[in-house]
Amino acid sequence: MGIRWYASGVEKMKFNGIRVFLVGNNEKIEVKDEPWLGWEGTNFRINTIKRSFYFATHLMLLPLYIIAKSAIRKAITGQDWKKEDNDRLDDFSVERFRRLSPTLCHVVIDGKGTLVFPTDMSNISMLLFCINEIIINNTYGVSEEKIAGKIVYDVGANMGVFSSFCVLLGAKKVYAFEPSKLVFPYLLKTAELNSKNRIVPFNSAVGEKRGEVMFENTHGTSGGRVGFGSPVPITTLDSVVGSRMDFLKIDTEGYEENVIDGAKNSINKFKPLMSMEWHSETGRASLLKKCNELGYKDVIVDGQIIRTHG
Numbered sequence: 001m002g003i004r005w006y007a008s009g010v011e012k013m014k015f016n017g018i019r020v021f022l023v024g025n026n027e028k029i030e031v032k033d034e035p036w037l038g039w040e041g042t043n044f045r046i047n048t049i050k051r052s053f054y055f056a057t058h059l060m061l062l063p064l065y066i067i068a069k070s071a072i073r074k075a076i077t078g079q080d081w082k083k084e085d086n087d088r089l090d091d092f093s094v095e096r097f098r099r100l101s102p103t104l105c106h107v108v109i110d111g112k113g114t115l116v117f118p119t120d121m122s123n124i125s126m127l128l129f130c131i132n133e134i135i136i137n138n139t140y141g142v143s144e145e146k147i148a149g150k151i152v153y154d155v156g157a158n159m160g161v162f163s164s165f166c167v168l169l170g171a172k173k174v175y176a177f178e179p180s181k182l183v184f185p186y187l188l189k190t191a192e193l194n195s196k197n198r199i200v201p202f203n204s205a206v207g208e209k210r211g212e213v214m215f216e217n218t219h220g221t222s223g224g225r226v227g228f229g230s231p232v233p234i235t236t237l238d239s240v241v242g243s244r245m246d247f248l249k250i251d252t253e254g255y256e257e258n259v260i261d262g263a264k265n266s267i268n269k270f271k272p273l274m275s276m277e278w279h280s281e282t283g284r285a286s287l288l289k290k291c292n293e294l295g296y297k298d299v300i301v302d303g304q305i306i307r308t309h310g
Helices: 044-061 064-079 084-099 122-134 160-170 184-194 256-261 264-270 281-293
Strands: 018-024 027-030 104-109 113-118 151-155 173-177 199-202 212-215 224-226 229-236 247-250 273-276 296-300 304-307
Touching: 104 122, 113 122, 113 160, 113 184, 122 151, 122 160, 151 160, 160 173, 160 184, 160 199, 184 199, 184 304, 247 256, 256 264, 256 281
Parallel strands: 151 173, 151 247, 173 199, 247 273, 273 296
Antiparallel strands: 018 027, 018 104, 104 113, 212 224, 212 229, 296 304
16 A cells, blocks of 8 residues: 555645744844845854854954854855955844844744744754755645644654644644653643644654663754663554554654554554655665555655655
């Protein structure tokens, strides 16, 4: 049995009229209007700006401040710093962003509604990246038709961008799993702001067995990996899935096969729509083999529709 809404060559849907705003200190700025907050290269640009804050506001050393501003200009334009740009950059980016000190991010989707995410200087880079990938590019290929009224399992939920997107599209319930103790508070707050009790967060890893597993955050709020770090709880989908599983999204940084191994009974029983990421060519081949064995002939993997056989 194949993924029900996909066949080879079908394009995934994108949503129009998406606007993203940062909110703080009674001010609201639209992200696309700020070149230093553009989507392309977001991580580098935001992290560069964070370094400039440290130099300028904590060390208060003018030479380092100038170096930091030069780094920002290179990140934006690829050009060296020019003295005459001092006023423009001071007014338009570093000082404005520091003054804004954003605490919320609003994502407005025409005809659908608004999502609200908690943000601060430690998570803003990853949050903007997730919004771009999950909502603007619709990496996991969702739509109202596939999600409305459905029970969704979000494995590797991170800060809850995908879970919240599903709620906006009408999901009846979203079970969201995130093992990171650093990231989980953001998921809780995101659920509180958006879900109307429709997101159920679990601070747990998901795999092929129940118990504990070693887990570490590798890049702050951007995620982590199993096999290193500190012990965290781990469960299986087969042990938590109730009477329905309509859509299953998996993004676990290379642990996707383990998740599937612990969900085979539920997958065989409910035949959910599935969307996942793969993290190497070997991982891709292995994932496709598992999906084929479970009866899925077409799957969406990392945003691409792939045949699981020949």
